[in-house]
Amino acid sequence: MSSTTTATASKMWGGGKSPFNVEYGKLMMWYFLMSDAFTFGAFLISYGTIRFSTNGWPDPNEVFRSYPFASEGVHAPLVFVSIMTFILIISSVTMVLAVKAGHEMDKKGVVRNLILTILGGLAFLSCQAWEWNHLFHEGAWWGRNPFINHDGTASSTNFTNFFFTITGFHGFHVFSGVIINIVMLTMTLMDKFEKRGHYLMIEKAGLYWHFVDLVWVFVFTCFYLI
Amino acid sequence: MSNEAVVHAHPGLAHEVHGDHHEHHHHETFITKYVFSQDHKMIAKQFLITGMVWAVLGGLMSVLFRLQLGYPDATFPWLEDILGKWAKGGRISDSAYYALVTTHGTVLVFFVLTAGLSGTFANFLIPLQVGARDMASPFMNMLSYWFFFIASVVMLSSLFVETGPFSGGWTAYPPLSALGSASPGSKTGMDLWLIAMALFVVSSLLGGLNYIATILNMRTKGMSMTRLPLTIWALFFTAVLGVLSFPVLLSGFILLIFDRNFGTSFYLSDIFVSGVGALPNEGGSAILYQHLFWFLGHPEVYIILLPAMGMVSEILSINSRKPIFGYMAMVGSLFAIAILAFLVWAHHMFVTGLNPFLGSVFVLLTLLIAVPSAIKVFNWLTTLWRGNIRFTPGMMFAIGFVSLFISGGLTGIWLGNSALDIHLHDTYFVIAHFHIVMGVASMFGMFAGVYHWYPKMYGRYLNNTLGYIHFWVTIAGAYMIFWPMHYQGLAGMPRRYYDYSNWESFKQFVELNRFISTVAMIVFAVQILFLFNFFYSIFKGRKVTSQNPWGATTLEWTAPIRPGHGNWTGEIPEVHRWAYDYGKDGKDFIPQTTPVGSDESEHH
Numbered sequence: 105m106s107s108t109t110t111a112t113a114s115k116m117w118g119g120g121k122s123p124f125n126v127e128y129g130k131l132m133m134w135y136f137l138m139s140d141a142f143t144f145g146a147f148l149i150s151y152g153t154i155r156f157s158t159n160g161w162p163d164p165n166e167v168f169r170s171y172p173f174a175s176e177g178v179h180a181p182l183v184f185v186s187i188m189t190f191i192l193i194i195s196s197v198t199m200v201l202a203v204k205a206g207h208e209m210d211k212k213g214v215v216r217n218l219i220l221t222i223l224g225g226l227a228f229l230s231c232q233a234w235e236w237n238h239l240f241h242e243g244a245w246w247g248r249n250p251f252i253n254h255d256g257t258a259s260s261t262n263f264t265n266f267f268f269t270i271t272g273f274h275g276f277h278v279f280s281g282v283i284i285n286i287v288m289l290t291m292t293l294m295d296k297f298e299k300r301g302h303y304l305m306i307e308k309a310g311l312y313w314h315f316v317d318l319v320w321v322f323v324f325t326c327f328y329l330i
Numbered sequence: 331m332s333n334e335a336v337v338h339a340h341p342g343l344a345h346e347v348h349g350d351h352h353e354h355h356h357h358e359t360f361i362t363k364y365v366f367s368q369d370h371k372m373i374a375k376q377f378l379i380t381g382m383v384w385a386v387l388g389g390l391m392s393v394l395f396r397l398q399l400g401y402p403d404a405t406f407p408w409l410e411d412i413l414g415k416w417a418k419g420g421r422i423s424d425s426a427y428y429a430l431v432t433t434h435g436t437v438l439v440f441f442v443l444t445a446g447l448s449g450t451f452a453n454f455l456i457p458l459q460v461g462a463r464d465m466a467s468p469f470m471n472m473l474s475y476w477f478f479f480i481a482s483v484v485m486l487s488s489l490f491v492e493t494g495p496f497s498g499g500w501t502a503y504p505p506l507s508a509l510g511s512a513s514p515g516s517k518t519g520m521d522l523w524l525i526a527m528a529l530f531v532v533s534s535l536l537g538g539l540n541y542i543a544t545i546l547n548m549r550t551k552g553m554s555m556t557r558l559p560l561t562i563w564a565l566f567f568t569a570v571l572g573v574l575s576f577p578v579l580l581s582g583f584i585l586l587i588f589d590r591n592f593g594t595s596f597y598l599s600d601i602f603v604s605g606v607g608a609l610p611n612e613g614g615s616a617i618l619y620q621h622l623f624w625f626l627g628h629p630e631v632y633i634i635l636l637p638a639m640g641m642v643s644e645i646l647s648i649n650s651r652k653p654i655f656g657y658m659a660m661v662g663s664l665f666a667i668a669i670l671a672f673l674v675w676a677h678h679m680f681v682t683g684l685n686p687f688l689g690s691v692f693v694l695l696t697l698l699i700a701v702p703s704a705i706k707v708f709n710w711l712t713t714l715w716r717g718n719i720r721f722t723p724g725m726m727f728a729i730g731f732v733s734l735f736i737s738g739g740l741t742g743i744w745l746g747n748s749a750l751d752i753h754l755h756d757t758y759f760v761i762a763h764f765h766i767v768m769g770v771a772s773m774f775g776m777f778a779g780v781y782h783w784y785p786k787m788y789g790r791y792l793n794n795t796l797g798y799i800h801f802w803v804t805i806a807g808a809y810m811i812f813w814p815m816h817y818q819g820l821a822g823m824p825r826r827y828y829d830y831s832n833w834e835s836f837k838q839f840v841e842l843n844r845f846i847s848t849v850a851m852i853v854f855a856v857q858i859l860f861l862f863n864f865f866y867s868i869f870k871g872r873k874v875t876s877q878n879p880w881g882a883t884t885l886e887w888t889a890p891i892r893p894g895h896g897n898w899t900g901e902i903p904e905v906h907r908w909a910y911d912y913g914k915d916g917k918d919f920i921p922q923t924t925p926v927g928s929d930e931s932e933h934h
Contacts, residue, residue: 119461119905120551128466128543135539139573146581146625150618154596158613247593260613265594269585 133308137315140277144319147273148326151266158260160253164328167251172234185328188231189320192278195224196317203310206303211292214303218289221313225282232275236268244268267327274323277316284309358895366476368468369895373475374454375787378780380475380482381446382861387486388437389854395430398422400847402829402840416494424828428497429515431826433489435500436523438769440530441485443634445478447776448572451637452541452565454783458886459559461550461903463896466543470536477533481526488522496523499826501623504597504616508589511606520590524583531576531583538576541569550885552905556661557922559884559909560654563661564640567668568633575629575672582622589614617682624675631768632671636664638775639706639735642728644909645782646710648882649725650717651918653910656709663702670699680748681755689748696746703739707732718913722880723797724782730805731774737809738767741816756826759819762812770808777804780864785879789892790871796863800856807853811846818842883921884909 117123124131155161165181174180198220205213243250249264288309297303367373394413397406398421405420416426453471457464465471488495497515498506502523510517545566549558585596589611597619598611647654654660676684676692684692710732719725741763744750754760777800784792823836830836830843878887885905889897903923911920915931 117554118551119549119553119557122547124546126547128547131543131547132466132470132539135542135573136535139535139539139577142574143577143581146578146622147585150581150585150596150622153618153621154613154615157615246588247595261595262613265588265596269588269594273584 127304130304130308130311133311137311140315141319144270144273144322147266147270148322151270151326154262154266158262160255160257160259162249162251162259162263163254164330167239168235168328170238182328184231184235185324188228188235189324191224191231192228192317192320195221195228196314198224199310199313203303203307206297206306209298209303211295211298214292214297214306215289218285218292218306222282222285222289225278225285225313229275229278229282232271232278236271239264270323271327274316274319277319281309281313281316284312366472368464368472370453370457370465370468370471371787371893371897373471374450376475377445377449377453377478380479381442381450382864384437384441384446384482385857386861388434388442389857391430391434391437393851393854394422395427395434396847396850398427398828399830400844402831425494425497425514427828428499428513428826429495429519432497432499432515433485433495436496436527437485439500439630439634440527441478441482443769443772443776444534444572444630445530447772447779448565448568448633448637449475449478449537450776451561451641451779451783452537452569454787455561455886456541456544456565457548458786458889458893458897459562459884459909460545460548461553461885461905462544462548463898463902465540466548467540471540474533474537474540477529477536481529481533484522484529485526488519488526491518491522493517493519495519501620501627502586503623504586504589504619505601508586508597509601509603509609510590511603524587524590528580528583531580534572534576538569538572541565542573545569550902550905553885553922556658557905557908559640560643560657560660560664561637561640563664564636564643567664568636571629571633571636571668571671575626575633578622579626582619582626585622586619617679620679620682621675624678625672627678628675629671631764632667634768634772635775636667638731638772638778639664641779641782642710642731642775643706643713644884645724645728645778646713646732647910647912648782648880649720649722649728650714651720651881651912652713652717653912653914654709655712655715656705657908657910659705660709663705666702667699670695670702674699674746677746677748677751680751686748693746693748697743699746700739700743703735707736707739722781723792723794723801724778724780726798726801727774727778727781730801731771731778733805734766734771734774734808738763738765738771742767753822754819756824757819758815758823758825761825762815762819765815766808766812770812774805777801777860782880783886784864784867785874785891786886786889786893788868788871789874790867791874791879792867792871793863796859800860800863803856804853807849807856810849811853814842814846878921881919883907883911883919885922888921888923 116125122128122131168185169179169181169183171178171180171184171187198217202214202217202221205211205217239245244264244267246265246268247261249259249261251259251263253259288306291297291305292303297305362368364372367376394409397409406417407420409417409420409422413422413426416423416429422430453465456462493514495515496502496507496519497513498520502520506512506516507520508516510520545558545562549555585594588594589596589598595611595614597616598609598614599616601609601611603609643654643660674692674696676688677696680689680692714729741759745754745760745763781792781797784790818836818839821835821839823830823839831840874891877889877891880887885903888903890899905922906925907920907922909922911922912918914920915929
């Protein structure tokens with residue numbers, strides 16, 4: 105038994121074919137995602153380093169407590185960001201469905217689910233835009249921090265500095281993902297993939313989209329929960 | 331649709347599967363052949379020649395600042411003619427000196443030894459040696475070069491802005507790099523520096539992804555990973571290092587851009603700038619930048635060194651007519667170096683106030699690198715041992731590489747020790763160490779590669795006599811320049827000073843500094859000789875008449891003398907053995923394409 109596995113393994117790596125049975129684009133996408141994970145990792149570790157060397161930090165429950173059309177003094181901690189997160193996770197589900205439809209060569213299914221994913225991405229970006237705008241009107245921006253620490257002392261501007269930089273960088277990734285998905289949708293509608301005989305591109309776009317969602321889980325944890 | 335079917339249906343792999351693809355000739359114009367080329371061999375040459383332009387500029391900068399160090403009191407009116415206000419009265423100004431030192435470092439490390447070295451040889455050798463028609467994505471490969479080109483243009487333009495290029499050292503530590511008010515070079519020059527470096531990261535990422543995908547996916551039939559030439563293993567680990575460490579640098583740069591332009595305090599806290607006053611920034615950490623920088627900065631050393639190691643292994647084996655000693659140990663030590671490269675960055679920061687306990691962990695990990703490095707050195711020496719050595723210019727440079735790597739590596743053991751580092755940090759000892767082990771050694775690897783693969787690149791040979799002159803002057807010069815710097819460093823002479831004659835303790839080095847500067851100029855002149863050889867030989871060099879002039883086993887020598895787009899006419903050759911069957915069973919060498927005979931002794 106074990107000898108047969110070794111034989112197949114050495115055959116896989118023996119040249120003349122892809123050892124992982126994937127074409128080069130998907131391999132590149134995986135390596136790119138590893139690379140991008142290091143970018144976000146560096147950001148979040150920087151954030152952690154600075155935060156732990158700073159005395160006091162604002163309470164996220166106090167900072168993120170509003171939602172659109174709420175009255176002035178509303179206190180709804182993390183409600184809005186939970187909705188945002190939910191939207192993004194649902195968009196991952198629709199992406200999975202689009203990839204699955206692609207495997208089944210179901211053009212209609214791909215189109216429907218890609219449109220839903222794009223809408224999910226746009227909804228997330230709109231939510232982020234609203235939140236940034238809301239915080240901006242409360243006086244927060246790069247270099248400006250109106251919020252106070254847990255213990256009532258004045259807070260470091262690095263709270264807002266990191267918040268806007270990292271969520272902005274993530275938002276930029278979501279934006280790129282939406283653009284990629286729109287390109288995929290256009291290509292699907294033009295029957296590019298039908299002619300190629302496979303929907304592999306959708307799968308690669310899907311990898312990127314899931315990665316961006318995964319990163320949000322970490323960003324969300326770091327800024328809204330801890 | 332099954333995975334198998336998808337893989338075979340995909341056009342990217344199709345040209346690997348269907349070997350007769352090359353018969354179809356594209357109509358090529360000057361633009362598509364020489365400018366926006368998607369052929370890996372042309373892109374390699376573009377990287378090489380752009381790297382050469384940078385090497386001349388970067389080398390010239392070192393000549394200029396060595397002029398200042400060697401002759402601190404002299405004036406050279408011609409300097410004012412070429413540098414204008416940067417050399418008023420014929421003497422390089424202090425800010426120009428710092429700008430020269432900074433730009434020399436940035437240019438040599440990134441533009442010459444990263445793009446020029448691994449960009450050239452990864453592009454040239456990977457498809458030819460693994461047996462592929464081109465890179466996995468020729469288009470991304472082209473983009474990789476052009477991002478590098480734009481980065482070059484931006485970096486070059488920073489030399490011409492009114493306030494001068496960035497002058498705070500190639501590591502660009504804040505606060506000097508974060509505050510425009512800190513120095514003239516920290517204004518527009520620094521903005522351009524950051525833009526150029528960000529573009530450079532993009533170029534390196536596009537290239538690296540391609541190298542990895544090509545090596546893993548596009549090896550020809552029979553080319554298992556353990557049959558790969560060591561060049562390919564080295565370039566593979568180089569690409570992985572680049573893909574995983576450059577993004578961290580990019581993050582560090584993004585935070586720096588925000589500190590410079592958007593009023594944040596990631597790296598800034600409690601700063602007073604003379605003429606400006608106290609700054610409001612609070613809560614940041616300048617050390618954070620150093621961590622982010624060196625998380626790239628240290629792997630970067632190996633990004634520079636590994637390709638040279640790979641090529642040297644190959645060239646030593648070919649010209650000793652012996653198999654490389656300890657192939658698997660070579661691969662294993664490359665892997666160990668690649669892993670350790672990520673775990674030692676803080677040895678650049680021993681004196682930043684790093685916790686001494688943490689420092690001792692980094693000392694341990696740093697000294698561990700000596701193990702794989704020593705394995706490699708001994709394997710090179712044992713490859714040479716009792717070999718039938720042919721001293722071609724490429725071989726000379728490869729042996730020179732081993733010599734320099736030993737000399738520079740030994741001082742690395744000193745510097746990796748955090749206690750010794752208290753005395754040695756920021757002295758000329760450090761300059762001597764890293765110039766020998768990573769700067770000059772990698773240049774030697776690059777020269778070895780150029781001399782060795784020039785026949786494959788241009789179908790002609792470089793002139794041997796000029797090659798030998800180039801080698802002997804360069805190796806003698808390299809030791810004469812950098813060996814004395816060890817003594818200066820041990821005596822406590824700090825790096826980056828403008829004029830040492832002001833200090834009583836360093837006056838003893840005036841003569842020595844003049845000696846070093848003189849040798850540096852001679853060595854620089856000899857590099858111009860090499861450039862002449864290079865460009866002259868493209869058109870007038872001795873023509874290569876046989877397909878395999880070095881009697882080498884690897885696949886690139888089974889391709890036509892001047893391979894066209896697609897590399898091989900007809901089917902891509904199939905591989906039946908490893909790349910190092912030299913002197914086996916009484917045969918001088920057996921190419922990788924020769925099937926294993928029934929009467930052969932054990933084979934790989």
